[in-house]
Amino acid sequence: MASGTSVSPNANRTRSGNTLLVWSLLVVAANLRPALTGVGPLLDRVQAELALTPAVAGLLTTLPLVAFAVVSPVVPRLAARWGPERLLGGALVVLAVGVAVRWVPAAIALFGGTVLIGAGIAVGNVLLPSLIKRDFPTRVGLLTSAYAAVMGGVAAVAxxxxxxxSRAVPGGWHTALGCWIVLALTAIVLWLPQLRTPRPRSEAVHTRRLPWGSALAWAVTAFMGLQSLGFYVVVTWLPQVFRDSGVTAGDAGWLLFLFQAVAVATGLVMPTMLRRARDQRAVAMLSSAVSLVGYLGLVAAPGWALLWSVVLGLGGGACLVLALAFLSLRAEDAIAAGALSAMAQSIGYLVAAAGPVAFGLLHTVSSGWQAPIMLMCVAAAGQVVVATVAGRGTVRPTRP
Structure with a gap:
């Protein structure tokens, strides 16, 4: 690694070891969204029980994104020192503790646990693209689509x-949020064999500066941030937008499930499109435009909830896979992928963090949903523009 290339343990791993690693990575991916997406359908109950304003309630989605922004830049250096396997194992423990804390029926536990969950997820967000680039460099598109599908599928179920x-078990919404500790503990158990990977030798530890001076890296970051802003606004507020148009609470939750199920299905076809395209500019622009159509539809005909859930799922699912794939496809090796991933996810999620709060504030100020949804139209239009740059090329990061 001192030469600037990343050496993969994959060379010394058996076929069964590779299979176990793939399954472990997928179960880790399954933990990266449900603790967040399960909040939206319950937000009205949380607001009522804890007497929260819409803007404060939006913090339940914003706080993890702030944690993403704060933690992501330091992940490559920590991974170089401790090894990505150990760092990811520690992150899973932090995530499990956060879910357990949030089960406690108190506002401070709810928000404190959410911060811990965000910190744990941030490490997984950065490391998964890097590990895929390092251990499976010829299957980046396939495995990125697979882990995005698992991540989105479990998020949809949540x-x-x-x-x-919340209606069927004691503890109500507290239990509905806390039950995901089972999945976190499962991931910890499956990840234990990876902890036997030797720690990096001090003379082999190598990191790179985040590519702040690269226009392409900034385009990838902007694409990541804008698609993440859209995703977290949708999973936080779409159920309430639908409820105000006459949909019941239960049906609004299932419409959010539909949005995410369509996103997963869309993500599964993305590897074929990525293989056939010379670069990803056209598909990224088209996917972003589909999201724009979905937001415009919510403004023009909010009663067509089923249709706009499907349209937003089509655009959002494709953009998620593209954003994750760019972190590997635009990097020259695994170390560069880690640096690009840290930059894109720190700044990108900082942009996304403003989304749910701004959406809630605009709703409060305007006493309606048209103004905040128009904000999302502007964001989607900006995403179409940055897709023209983020869809091709290689970032050349500098070394420290």
Missing amino acids: SGVAVPI
Whole structure:
């Protein structure tokens, strides 16, 4: 690694070891969204029980994104010192503790646990693209699509079952949010064999500066930030937008499930499109434009909730896979992928963090949903523009 190339343990791993690693990575990916997407359908109950304003309630989605922005830049250096396997194992423990703390029926526990969850997820967000680039460099598109599908699929289930669980079990919404500790503990157990990977030798530790001076890196960062802003606004506020148009709470939760299910299905076809295209500019622009159509539809005909859930899922699912794939496809090696991933996810999620709060504030100030949805139209239009740059080329990061 001192030469600037990343050496993969994959060379010394058996076929069964590779299979276990893939399954472990997928289970880790399954933990990166449900603790967040299960909040939206329950937000009205949380607001009512804890007497929260819409802007304060939006912090339940914004706080993890702030944690992403704060933690992401330091992940490559920590991974170089401790090894990505150990760092990811520690992050899973932090995530599990956060879910457990949030189960406690108190406002301070709810917000404190959310911060811990965000910190744990931030490490996974940065390391997964880097590990895929390092261990499976010829299958980046396939494995990125697979882990995005798992991540989105479990997130969709979390949205769909949140309200039914809160009604069926003791503890109500507290239990609906806390039950995801089972999945976190499963990931910890499956990841234990990866902890046997030797720690990096001090003379082999090598990192790179984040590519702040690269226009392409900034385009990738902007694409990541804008698509993330859209995703987190949708999973936080779409159920309430639908409820105000006459949809019941349970049906609004399932419409959010539909949005995410369509996104997963769309993500599964992306590897084929990525293989056939010379670069990703056209597909990134088209996917962003589909999201724009979905937001415009919510403004023009909010009663067509089913249609706009599908349209937003089509655009959002494709853009998520593209944003994640760019972190590997635009990097020359695994170390560069880690640096680009840290930059894109720190700044990108900082942009996304403003989304749910701004959306809630605009709703409060304007006493309606048209103004905040128009904000999302502007964001989607900007995403179409940055897609023209983010869709091709290689970032050349500088070394420290």
